[in-house]
Amino acid sequence: MRDPGIAARRLREEGILKGLTLLVLVLAAAGLSLYRFRIDLTRDRSFTLSPASRALASILPEPVRVTYYRSAALADLHPGIRMAQDLLTELEARGSGKIQVLIRDVPDKPGRLEALGILPRQLQVESGGEARIATVYAGVVVEYLDDFRVLPSVLGPERLEYEVVKAIRSLTSGVVxxxxxxxxxxxxxxxxxxxxxxxxxxxxxxxxxxxxxxxxxxxxxxxxxxxxxxxxxxxxxxxxxxxxxxxxxxxxxxxxxxxxxxxxxxxxxxxxxxxxxxxxxxxxxxxxxxxxxxxxxxxxxxxxxxxxxxxxxxxxxxxxxxxxxxxxxxxxxxxxxxxxxxxxxxxxxxxxxxxxxxxxxxxxxxxxxxxxxxxxxxxxxxxxxxxxxxxxxxxxxxxxxxxxxxxxxxxxxxxxxxxxxxxxxxxxxxxxxxxxxxxxxxxxxxSGDDLPLPSAGAAPRRLRLPEEDALRRRTVFAVYVFNILVVPSLAGLAALLRSARRSRREREGRAA
Incomplete structure (x- = not known):
């Protein structure tokens, strides 16, 4: 038979442990509300801000507003849009209230944006299984007091931190x-x-x-x-x-x-x-x-x-x-x-x-x-x-x-x-x-040495053929064979396998 004293002591210990756990969670939540803690798990540290960006708040006499205008459908169609938004959000988090970031959909009449210098561009998108050309907008306006700078085309995080920091410094110094x-x-x-x-x-x-x-x-x-x-x-x-x-x-x-x-x-x-x-x-x-x-x-x-x-x-x-x-x-x-x-x-x-x-x-x-x-x-x-x-x-x-x-x-x-x-x-x-x-x-x-480096890893890459002529010819021939013969053959083989599997299931169904 279980000793009632031991059982009561275990209940008290469990209650104390639960209370301490709850206290730790409350203190952690309070600490996270006061101090932001983020971990950048990307391979090239895409969302780790440079020292120049982290120090912006200390040199800003007045708040800066950064507005990212993008077509509403772009966030779903282009992965770079979400990454750019995340980077700007990180910049705001490090701004100690001095940097305000707004994400805005492009209005139905984008004349004001075009007057600022954010111009439309054509992108090929897929919708309903069909490719089409869409006219989209994606640009950033950096405002300080009664002046502003415009980044006319922002479709991803490449160079974004660099350009925003440079724009803020230019605005606060008043020097072009x-x-x-x-x-x-x-x-x-x-x-x-x-x-x-x-x-x-x-x-x-x-x-x-x-x-x-x-x-x-x-x-x-x-x-x-x-x-x-x-x-x-x-x-x-x-x-x-x-x-x-x-x-x-x-x-x-x-x-x-x-x-x-x-x-x-x-x-x-x-x-x-x-x-x-x-x-x-x-x-x-x-x-x-x-x-x-x-x-x-x-x-x-x-x-x-x-x-x-x-x-x-x-x-x-x-x-x-x-x-x-x-x-x-x-x-x-x-x-x-x-x-x-x-x-x-x-x-x-x-x-x-x-x-x-x-x-x-x-x-x-x-x-x-x-x-x-x-x-x-x-x-x-x-x-x-x-x-x-x-x-x-x-x-x-x-x-x-x-x-x-x-x-x-x-x-x-x-x-x-x-x-x-x-x-x-x-x-x-x-x-x-x-x-x-x-x-x-x-x-x-x-400029100073502390400007954040533009992202070299994310810059557009050129597709280059081998330099040696013989290897270049073999590569071109291999690509030709792959596209003309291998890809259609694989597609045909997949269709045959699918047809055979369907026929087998039909026979099994009739036999049952």
Whole structure:
């Protein structure tokens, strides 16, 4: 027989344990209401905010409102929308009441949004088993006091934290960064030949203006783009050097070999060049050579046939180097958020000890690149001579580098060994990632080191075929066979198996 005293003691102990458990749960709930605790389980830490984002509340004198406008159906149709909302919610949670995030459906009459700069875009969606084209809106408005900034297209978390933090800093400081474009080759129009670059900078929040050769760099310029170097004289170089020494940021897109499209792509190495001499004094040498790479673009060239008619012929053109993700240092802010980069007629760079310990290589060619050092063959009819120096010069070469302030130079410097890759040629070759690379570099050149890095892991990836011709042909053939033979055969086999299973069940039913 059970002792009544023991039973009573156990009941008291169970009551005490239940009470302590309830007390712990109440205290935990109270603590979670006062202190937010979140765990980011995503592989690339997509929802872990940077120190700059977590510190925003401490630098905000007044609250900021962030409104995410998106078409109502988008959250169900596009997974990136929900991820963007979650990231903004995390930002609000870290804002200590200083950051208000609103999620709003696009109104039936979106004229106000379009006036702000949130424009419609076309997306292919599936509904009821049918694919259709839907007109949707997705953009962010960041408001502070009586001013605002607009992120016109936000379909996912990529670059969202980066852009929102940059917009908030711009609003609270009241300063609009200025990007000045200076044509250094003398054969281009900064207004007409760099429209895609200008548009990307404007979308990123920059005021864009032209900086003419032979003039001093205006003191309010945040970043100066030197677009070419063949026509820069001593006066220009002196002005640029003074701007760098005073703390200005410079993006230099330069060349060591001049390729003239108006003379059938005639190429010649540059002679003495004051601006290249300045770069060498900083520790970045630009060789008077061309880098060619098996990782390259196919380019349509206009050719005349035997009958005199003009046609277009696509040529695998190793002078237009297509840079793969693994050859970009996306851990550096100037190259973060890589989404493709193509360099036209690039020259190799050499980094010397004068660049200092903080110098970083941003972009390299593939290991299957080579150089042309003499007798430059660049025209399509010279295709047989493209690889004359391949065996002697095969290797990997530096194509872009970044220098932090050093010595008497207070400004930052980014150098790319191609003076044409930021022209509107990028539209023809579908290389709009070049402009995004320039924007990332510009942000680093005129901003602090603590800006959150744009998400490189989530950037759009290019589908690339193997570089080796034989392997490329085998891959194309395998894909062809898979799509034309294997997929239909599997579909037919599945249909036969399903039909056989149904027939068997019918026979079993009749037999029963």
């Amino acid at each position: 960064p200025v990007a000045a474009l200076r044509d250094g080759d003398g054969d281009k129009d900064p207004e007409g030949d760099f429209r895609l670059l200008r548009a990307a900078l404007v979308r990123a929040g920059y005021e864009v203006r032209v900086s003419s050769r032979g003039t001093e760099v205006e003191p309010d310029v945040s970043v100066l783009f030197i677009l070419g170097n063949a026509a820069l004289g001593e006066v220009d170089v002196d002005y640029i050097n003074r701007y760098l020494e005073s703390g200005g940021g410079v993006f230099a897109a330069v060349r060591g070999v001049l390729v003239n499209p108006d003379r059938n792509l005639e190429a010649r190495p540059l002679g003495p060049d004051p601006f290249l001499d300045l770069l060498e004094s900083y520790g970045i040498g630009v060789r008077r050579e061309l880098v060619l790479d098996t990782s390259s673009l196919s380019v349509p060239f206009q050719v005349q046939g035997p009958d005199g008619r003009t046609t277009y012929r696509y040529v695998r053109y190793p002078h237009w180097v297509s840079v793969d993700r693994e050859n970009v240092d996306s851990s550096h802010p100037a190259a973060a958020g890589y989404s493709g980069l193509d360099l036209y007629w690039p020259s190799p760079l050499e980094i010397s000890d004068r660049a200092g310990p903080g110098a970083r290589i941003l972009v390299r060619s593939s290991t299957r690149a080579w150089r042309q050092t003499r007798d430059f063959a660049t025209a399509p009819e010279e295709e047989s001579r493209y690889r004359d120096e391949e065996e002697a010069t095969r290797g990997q070469y530096v194509l872009a580098a970044a220098l932090p302030p050093s010595g008497g130079r207070k400004g930052r410097l980014v150098v790319a060994g191609s003076s044409d890759f930021l022209t509107d040629l990028m539209g023809m070759s579908e290389s709009e990632g070049n402009a995004l690379f320039a924007v990332s570099a510009a942000d680093w050149l005129c």
